Amino acid sequence: MGRSPCCEKSHMNKGAWIKEEDQLLVDYIRKHGEGCWRSLPRAAGLQRCGKSCRLRWMNYLRPDLKRGNFTEEEDELIIKLHSLLGNKWSLIAGRLPGRTDNEIKNYWNTHIKRKLLSRGIDPNTHRTINESTIPLPKTAAFLLNDEHVKFGFAGPDEQRTIKPEPMVVDREEYNNKNNNNNCTSSGTTSEKDIETDDDYVLNLELSVGLATTTKSNRYESNRIGK
Template identity: 85%
Template sequence: MGRSPCCEKAHTNKGAWTKEEDQRLITYIKANGEGCWRSLPKAAGLLRCGKSCRLRWINYLRPDLKRGNFTEEEDELIIKLHELLGNKWSLIAGRLPGRTDNEIKNYWNTHIKRKLLARGVDPQTHRPLNVVADHHNHYHHQLQVQRHFDAAASAGHHHNHDHFTVLSNSPEACSHSNDDEPSSATPPSRHLGIDLNLSISLAPYQPPQEEDQPGEPLIKQDDETASGYAGNATTTVCLCLNRLGLHGGKRCRCGRGGAPSMQASTHMFRFITPLDNTTSTTTMT
């Protein structure tokens, strides 16, 4: 019955990490890099579950972590991203370099929730507490945006600061929003006041150089990021939903996504998101 445990529980430490354990983990990852968390504990000489090692590294030991208090700007960004994405902490964390999903989740639950309540705003719906909200439409909008995020996040970029833009440039892009949905009134390439210029990146987020041109609803992928790691090799990311992923430097041949015949311009991909029987065309550049 039930699933098998992720590791041998009988011989693993639990609870707080010691300095010695931390040092072992740091030393091992510096020498061998991240990855293969299951086998890492044994290789590093740690009596820990692989999941525990991964969590410890990601949430505490990673050298690029920004420790310390959240700034007011970070607060507001988290609030806006949460309004857009809901409890997608890893995606929110991707927009806040040096912050972890766990840290943001904790901060949300301990500080921001209270802050919003003090403002008279419901932390879940981001609507005034005295308004009976139409949650369905709000959820629907979030879901659709999340599908875009999830799709790209699934390309294996989870903790590498994926950053996306949902460019709601056309009425169709927000046709699922109800009238009081804030996004319906936001100008192109901005959503809830956030620059959501969409790109998928394995590198830390860099703000876009210039405004995007108005046009179709877009999910944008930077040229640099389209190449995976910022380098010369071009690794195409296919975002056709069923075949999402990296294709080893070759364009996807699924016929819907990055097939060369689909688009004359380079780095431009399209995919169709069959959401509730409406066709949402998304373009990748």
């Protein structure tokens, strides 16, 4: 039951873009800048809907796009960000200059998933295949700098996947939770993993802004839910 179509499609072009259309779009945006995608096609002389123009520009024509193969560093960064953010491709893309959400999403589905599986890691949970049979809790939390960051996990017990947005909870609440129970860590990473994996020293720009985890403060993980 979605919204009505963004434009009258009967006389609109669909499918692959041709050079002339690209040129019209690029010329128009160079002259007038981005924005008002709905009226852009008509103004630019294109028989496309605004959404299609936006997508073409964002994913293909923008001059700041990097294109070309992903580097090993980008691979690893994507994996780490995905383990924290889940399928939030636009957020992940925000940490990879010159890469688009669509590009990263495609790359994830075609390359990285397979790469993780070959390492014996479940690409949805980022845990080893064996661990993945153990249900995840409904929420998990850790300290990021001095902020307590809480994650949610979506789906039934057997197949729960990460579903952030991370929620920032104040330190006091975090301490209370810690003092009031002896829960162990949980979530995508076990306490043991955290202690031994230096890769988890990450610079992250989540909803809390630019924050750096350190070895001493990171992952005072605490299970809240379930």
